[in-house]
Amino acid sequence: MYRIHNAVRELGTEGWHKPWSGSNGGSCVEVRKLPDGRYAVRQSTDPEGPALVFTHTELDVFARGWEAGQATLAAS
Template identity: 60%
Template sequence: MESMRPVHTGMPASELGREGWHKPWSGTNGGSCVEAKRLEDGSVAFRQSTDPEGPALVYTRHEVLTFLEGVKQGQADFLLG
């Protein structure tokens, strides 16, 4: 169950509950990957799998959708240098 406190970036990911976290992608990095959780209001939280109690990054549904569309169009290719 999600926290009754307002959800915000930087809050402990543990306050968003233990259930519902997924690893949408995983690499050969020894298990260290990003986990994502869709929240009740449609926003999405991200956390580091090796630090599940650490801070969560929380984005609105629109922000995530815009990012994913940009990635598909190659607009994030600069991140790979």
């Protein structure tokens, strides 16, 4: 089980990609598949910040909500 406190410290910088793109000035999410099959999601403008961890099903639901305008990520 992964205990993620900080995306960079725990997960490193390799393997992240931006699965979604939009007209939001480069403020995107980045995703990385973890060895156990789950996915870590982080704010691209805050790569040293926290990451959310989803199962494949949870990430699918999140992505559908994102595309429908029901989900947003905001750097604090």
